[in-house]
Amino acid sequence: MTLSLPNQGGLSLIPYLMAGHPDLATTREIGRKLVNTGIAALELGIPYSDPLADGPVIQRAGQRALDAGATTEACLEVAADIAAERAAPVLLMTYVNPVLAYGPQRFARDAAQAGVAGVIIPDVPVEESAGIARTMTVAGLETVFLVAPTSPDDRIAAACAASTGFVYCVTVTGITGSRSALPTDVNALLAKVRTHTDLPVAAGFGISSAEQVSLLRGHADAAIVGSAIVNELDAGRDPGPLVRELLSACK
Numbered sequence: 001m002t003l004s005l006p007n008q009g010g011l012s013l014i015p016y017l018m019a020g021h022p023d024l025a026t027t028r029e030i031g032r033k034l035v036n037t038g039i040a041a042l043e044l045g046i047p048y049s050d051p052l053a054d055g056p057v058i059q060r061a062g063q064r065a066l067d068a069g070a071t072t073e074a075c076l077e078v079a080a081d082i083a084a085e086r087a088a089p090v091l092l093m094t095y096v097n098p099v100l101a102y103g104p105q106r107f108a109r110d111a112a113q114a115g116v117a118g119v120i121i122p123d124v125p126v127e128e129s130a131g132i133a134r135t136m137t138v139a140g141l142e143t144v145f146l147v148a149p150t151s152p153d154d155r156i157a158a159a160c161a162a163s164t165g166f167v168y169c170v171t172v173t174g175i176t177g178s179r180s181a182l183p184t185d186v187n188a189l190l191a192k193v194r195t196h197t198d199l200p201v202a203a204g205f206g207i208s209s210a211e212q213v214s215l216l217r218g219h220a221d222a223a224i225v226g227s228a229i230v231n232e233l234d235a236g237r238d239p240g241p242l243v244r245e246l247l248s249a250c251k
């Protein structure tokens with residue numbers, strides 16, 4: 001499924017799941033349900049031992065997934081099962097090391113064959129991304145790059161130029177994880193990013209509540225929510241109700 005966020009003043013939702021947390025069967029089951037709820041895309045994390053951008057909740061989820069044997073191969077199979085619903089595009093969030101270990105071309109080919117729409121590889125600096133981005137693009141995958149509040153204009157421009165599908169705007173300085181309040185200048189950052197691109201812009205990091213999602217209406221094209229969903233699974237709850245609540249805050 002191609003990745004196309006509305007980009008017409010409407011806000012949509014991109015929930016994140018860590019593949020293999022708490023186990024692969026649960027990711028498959030929850031992922032299949034979530035793509036049928038009206039979300040814009042599902043971001044599926046591939047666990048990795050040194051997740052430098054991840055806060056404690058996602059780090060723990062990744063470790064649990066690795067301990068339970070969630071290999072990249074197994075995660076790609078789960079991605080394929082979720083993508084087979086053909087209900088919402090599936091994006092893979094992975095650090096560059098698992099991709100290099102798997103082999104970039106093999107990874108790109110297998111992800112595309114699995115029906116994955118695109119990849120987010122947060123630790124590839126945009127200046128060094130041309131090779132790996134080309135490998136993904138040739139396979140038919142979108143490449144989403146991140147811009148942060150600390151990114152100078154030239155790096156925002158470079159990340160926007162390298163991105164396809166949408167641009168991931170990191171709302172806070174630091175790592176993933178719920179925050180009680182988002183910085184007040186998020187919307188200014190989103191507006192600045194828009195001066196560099198016509199692509200949709202998604203906001204992520206620290207968004208956990210319906211109230212925070214609703215503050216992004218009219219500013220972002222999508223809200224990305226990770227840790228809050230992982231938290232539900234940690235507590236043994238189905239994240240469906242939270243996702244539905246977040247979705248209604250998009251309207």
Ligand SMILES: O=P(O)(O)OC[C@@H](O)[C@@H](O)c1c[nH]c2ccccc12
Pocket residue numbers: 016043045053054058093122175176177178204205206207208224225226227228
């Ligand atoms: O967990 P949060 O604060 O809701 O943020 C989204 C985030 O989890 C997800 O997009 C993500 C998980 N790991 C990442 C690493 C880098 C960039 C983004 C991510």
